[in-house]
Amino acid sequence: MSEIEQALWTDIKDEDSWYDRHLIEQYKLYVEMADRISQRRGSTNTFFLTFNTTVVAALAGFYESVPSYISIVIYLAATIMAIAWAIFLKSYRNISSAKFKVIGALEKKLPAQLYYAAEWKALGEGKDFRKYVPLSIIETIVPLIFFMIYLYLFMQSI
Numbered sequence: 001m002s003e004i005e006q007a008l009w010t011d012i013k014d015e016d017s018w019y020d021r022h023l024i025e026q027y028k029l030y031v032e033m034a035d036r037i038s039q040r041r042g043s044t045n046t047f048f049l050t051f052n053t054t055v056v057a058a059l060a061g062f063y064e065s066v067p068s069y070i071s072i073v074i075y076l077a078a079t080i081m082a083i084a085w086a087i088f089l090k091s092y093r094n095i096s097s098a099k100f101k102v103i104g105a106l107e108k109k110l111p112a113q114l115y116y117a118a119e120w121k122a123l124g125e126g127k128d129f130r131k132y133v134p135l136s137i138i139e140t141i142v143p144l145i146f147f148m149i150y151l152y153l154f155m156q157s158i
Helices: 003-008 017-061 068-107 114-122 135-157
Strands: none
Touching: 003 068, 017 068, 017 135, 068 114, 068 135
16 A cells, blocks of 8 residues: 555445445545646646736837836846746646545545546556647746746846
8 A cells, every 4th residue: 555545544444335425525526626726727827928928028019118227127027937937837736746646546446547547548648749748848848938038138138
């Protein structure tokens, strides 16, 4: 039994119908919580992408007319926001990963392992890019690109 499973299960007997009903309800609730984390992650991406796109567009439009000391402050603030974005995404990835491990442990007690095991098999276990491209790769690259843009512009302004 894995460390997660040891932390997850109580001493209640599996044969108890009360146990089965509560297991299913807890499973449904936990899958819903995992989905909400994914929604918050998407909202965070939308916020930071909108912010960074707006900053880049504004800077491109007003590049010549903004005094260098103001543009330096803007680049510095935008660089900090790009770093914050990357930190938020790493945290969301870690939370999601932990939730899916717990969902997998819960599914071992259910009649079918739909969400965790079967779906992962259907996606080729992440080995075939035609079936599954991890969004975390894109989520890592985009804040890095904005960070490099701001860093370059900051260095040009000094």
